[in-house]
Amino acid sequence: MPSKSPLSHNFQALILCGPGVSFNTLTSTPEDFPKALLPVANRPMIWYPLDWCRRANISRIALITPPSSRRAIEDALSRNPHLTSPDLHRPDVLAPSTLTQNTSTADIIRIPEVQSVITGDFIILPCDLLSELPGECLLEAWMTHAAGMVGSSDAAGGLGVWFPTRSDLVVKGEETNFLTTAQLSHFTVPSPSNFLRPNLSKVVYSSTTDTLNDITASKKFFPVRHGLLRKHGKIRMLTTTRDAHVYLFPYWTLDFINRNPKFDSISEDVVGWWAKATWQDGLIPKLGLDHILHLSSHDKGGLAPNQTYNKIEQDVDIASLSTTHISNLLTPPSSPPSPTSPTQGKPTKPKTAVPPFLCYLHPTFSPSQQTIVRRVDTTPLLLSLSLHLASLPSDSTSPLATKQKIHPTTTIAARTTISPNDVLIGANTTINQFTTIKNSVVGSNCVIGQNVKLTRCVIMDDVEIGEKCNLTGCVVGWRSKVGKGCKLGEGSEVAPGYAVEEGFEGAGEVLGGFEGLDED
Numbered sequence: 001m002p003s004k005s006p007l008s009h010n011f012q013a014l015i016l017c018g019p020g021v022s023f024n025t026l027t028s029t030p031e032d033f034p035k036a037l038l039p040v041a042n043r044p045m046i047w048y049p050l051d052w053c054r055r056a057n058i059s060r061i062a063l064i065t066p067p068s069s070r071r072a073i074e075d076a077l078s079r080n081p082h083l084t085s086p087d088l089h090r091p092d093v094l095a096p097s098t099l100t101q102n103t104s105t106a107d108i109i110r111i112p113e114v115q116s117v118i119t120g121d122f123i124i125l126p127c128d129l130l131s132e133l134p135g136e137c138l139l140e141a142w143m144t145h146a147a148g149m150v151g152s153s154d155a156a157g158g159l160g161v162w163f164p165t166r167s168d169l170v171v172k173g174e175e176t177n178f179l180t181t182a183q184l185s186h187f188t189v190p191s192p193s194n195f196l197r198p199n200l201s202k203v204v205y206s207s208t209t210d211t212l213n214d215i216t217a218s219k220k221f222f223p224v225r226h227g228l229l230r231k232h233g234k235i236r237m238l239t240t241t242r243d244a245h246v247y248l249f250p251y252w253t254l255d256f257i258n259r260n261p262k263f264d265s266i267s268e269d270v271v272g273w274w275a276k277a278t279w280q281d282g283l284i285p286k287l288g289l290d291h292i293l294h295l296s297s298h299d300k301g302g303l304a305p306n307q308t309y310n311k312i313e314q315d316v317d318i319a320s321l322s323t324t325h326i327s328n329l330l331t332p333p334s335s336p337p338s339p340t341s342p343t344q345g346k347p348t349k350p351k352t353a354v355p356p357f358l359c360y361l362h363p364t365f366s367p368s369q370q371t372i373v374r375r376v377d378t379t380p381l382l383l384s385l386s387l388h389l390a391s392l393p394s395d396s397t398s399p400l401a402t403k404q405k406i407h408p409t410t411t412i413a414a415r416t417t418i419s420p421n422d423v424l425i426g427a428n429t430t431i432n433q434f435t436t437i438k439n440s441v442v443g444s445n446c447v448i449g450q451n452v453k454l455t456r457c458v459i460m461d462d463v464e465i466g467e468k469c470n471l472t473g474c475v476v477g478w479r480s481k482v483g484k485g486c487k488l489g490e491g492s493e494v495a496p497g498y499a500v501e502e503g504f505e506g507a508g509e510v511l512g513g514f515e516g517l518d519e520d
Contacts, residue, residue: 010120011060011120011122012062012117012121012123013049013060013122013124014123015050016064016108016124016125017034017046017064019034019035019102020034020377022378023038023377023379025477025493025510026379026496031069032072033072033496037073038376039458040130040376041390042402042424042426042441044076044080044082044083046073048131049126049127049129050088052129053125058123061089062094062114063094064094064096067096069095070093077090077091092117096113098111106264106266107264109266118254121248121251122251124246124247124266126377129244130373130375130400131374132373132398133161138196138246138248138360141159141197141360142159145184146159147250156250157357157358158250158253158358159358160243160271160357161243161244161362162179162361164242164361164362165241165242166240171381175377176241177209177242177243178207178237178239179205179237179359180204180205180238181236182232182234182236183201184201184358196360199361201361202232202275202357202359203275204235206267206268206271206272206275208268209239211268230279231278244373244375245266252292253270256289257270259292260273260287271357273287277354293352380491383456383475387440387441390422390424390440405424406424409428410425410426410427410428412431413430415433416435418431423437423441424440425437426443426445428445429444430447432467433450435449435452435453436452437454438455440458442457443460443463445461446461446463450468452465452467452468452470453470454471455473457472457475458474460478462478463477465481466482468484470487471486473490474489474490474494477493477495477496479496480495480496480497481498481499481500483501485503486500486503487506488507490507493511494512498511
């Protein structure tokens with residue numbers, strides 16, 4: 001059973017099921033094969049964020065998808081054995097009519113149907129998230145460091161997840177982001193050994209690597225504002241990390257997005273401008289944060305119906321209950337606050353304190369650090385991460401490990417060689433004699449002919465591979481057929497439903513890509 005976080009019931013999850021543009025070969029017909037249903041180690045991609053929510057004890061979940069993909073996703077939620085498991089919370093599928101394959105992430109949140117389902121603090125997840133990070137640890141980090149560290153304001157801050165791309169699971173060409181962080185203030189109580197605090201920091205600048213390259217190309221350097229250095233004497237700039245697109249947002253973020261219609265991307269615009277406003281005071285009125293945070297702190301209309309933790313903090317001095325922390329409430333002010341300015345004789349307007357947006361930077365994946373957080377949004381990543389999951393021992397403590405590597409309904413002929421430690425084979429698949437399979441994932445209802453060699457391949461459901469084929473480093477889509485005697489080398493992709501003619505040889509080629517788009 002997942003550990004229960006004290007705030008898990010207050011959060012709801014929005015899982016964004018995008019078009020899968022980077023999977024153009026495998027998702028060229030999103031009405032039949034949407035990105036959210038692409039198999040990763042023989043499980044639908046959407047299973048991974050749903051399972052993450054289960055482990056975090058988050059039961060209110062909405063899948064947001066374009067209308068064209070709704071039927072396929074709902075069918076999978078009703079029929080796929082991985083998605084019908086009683087352990088998973090059944091999500092609601094939201095397919096607004098105005099949502100298209102090209103709608104930006106910030107515009108998705110502005111859609112009235114989406115806003116109507118958000119009733120409190122919320123988490124945004126991508127459908128391609130693959131994470132062993134315990135969700136309850138992330139919720140606890142937010143509750144401890146973001147829900148209350150706001151100076152004179154009661155408004156909660158935000159928290160996002162980033163991960164390094166340079167690790168033992170390096171994939172050439174993986175997207176990166178430009179991230180600048182500052183240290184958290186000193187915390188008097190030591191953190192538990194399993195707490196995330198050592199990897200937490202404040203985001204002070206966030207953008208894509210393309211934006212960074214454009215700035216440095218035009219200016220020949222990257223300008224750093226004096227205001228940033230005055231606010232934070234020490235900052236850290238990272239260029240090899242990636243935004244996991246996992247965000248814990250307070251309810252007032254909806255107002256922030258609505259008041260800034262030019263925001264296009266959650267990652268670069270919402271988080272980026274929020275981070276800048278924490279040290280660039282001139283942005284506070286321009287972004288409407290003075291009004292938004294004032295309402296969130298003092299006006300009931302600015303709070304979510306289920307947002308009760310602020311009231312608890314107002315009524316009970318939590319710090320006074322600690323034996324290692326001295327409450328500020330016990331120390332009287334040195335002098336009474338002056339209601340007016342001595343020079344102007346007018347009431348002094350209190351300065352708006354912008355709550356921080358925090359970054360959790362996941363440690364680099366290595367043999368000694370086995371917890372993984374990644375996104376599966378390109379074919380090379382799908383191949384690499386599927387093979388990594390296939391190599392996990394069946395008795396591994398990883399929540400992503402497959403307990404039964406070869407399905408009991410699989411038919412395996414005599415005189416075959418199948419690596420037992422790094423191969424996954426789905427239900428009702430037939431493996432004919434003299435076949436060798438190493439470090440590969442084979443889906444359900446497949447037929448693998450005689451004398452076939454599969455090495456480092458992902459074979460999706462309902463695929464037929466003819467005899468004497470040799471496939472290395474390939475991804476073969478649903479319901480496709482590879483003719484007798486074919487040799488496909490590293491980087492080859494076969495589109496769903498495509499038939500590769502007998503005797504074909506090639507490497508790094510896309511076979512059958514974009515078929516189905518002609519119908520549009």
